[in-house]
Amino acid sequence: MNDEAGIFASESEFLDRYVQFGAAQGRVLSVTFPASPDDEAASDHELLDRIEDYLSGVEDDFADVTVALTxxxxxxxxxxxxxxxxxxxxxxxxxxxxxxxxxxxxxxxxxxxxxxxxxxxxxxxxxxxxxxxxxxxxxxxxxxxxxxxxxxx
The missing domain is CATH 1.10.10.10 (Winged helix-like DNA-binding domain superfamily/Winged helix DNA-binding domain)
Incomplete structure (x- = not known):
């Protein structure tokens, strides 16, 4: 995952809602599934692409994604x-x-x-x-x- 910080969201037809995550310093801070994304959310991030692939049936364990566990x-x-x-x-x-x-x-x-x-x-x-x-x-x-x-x- 890149070091880009911010809020990222993408609409998932499969989930019938958005997948949204916050990231900072190469770590995911949170993942949520809102009905509509945060106004500040960007829609271009490699992790969103991977999540979309996962939801379409591509096996991915996301083991390489660091989650900041506080x-x-x-x-x-x-x-x-x-x-x-x-x-x-x-x-x-x-x-x-x-x-x-x-x-x-x-x-x-x-x-x-x-x-x-x-x-x-x-x-x-x-x-x-x-x-x-x-x-x-x-x-x-x-x-x-x-x-x-x-x-x-």
Missing amino acids: VPTDQRGVLEAVREIPYGEQVGVAQLLRMTPDMDPDDDEDVRTARTALADNPAPLLIPDHRVRDGPSAAPAEVEQRLRSVEGL
Whole structure:
């Protein structure tokens, strides 16, 4: 991803809404799916092209895209583990916790932490919370379902 900073958005016919992200210093700060883009949003960015390709069925794990995670450390571990779930595969929250260092799927507080991390995910799609079948997603429900359908989940 280039070092261009700003807000970028592109309309997705597949999602029936826009895909918008904020970036600075080569890092994605957030991904949202608004009905209309920010007035300041630019529409030309290589990541928007990749997202469009992904939504049309081109496999992409976006592993090379750096996401600036400004979340508590325990939630960061959960979101980093989510990025390790391969394209086209899904896990449950318990399995996600087993994948996350220092987290226990039998600990109610760890389960709450994981669910909070998923619900507050700053960059759904790039941090593919739609691959966690029994957890919340930060993306709107209809977007989550369409992302799951792209990957055959």
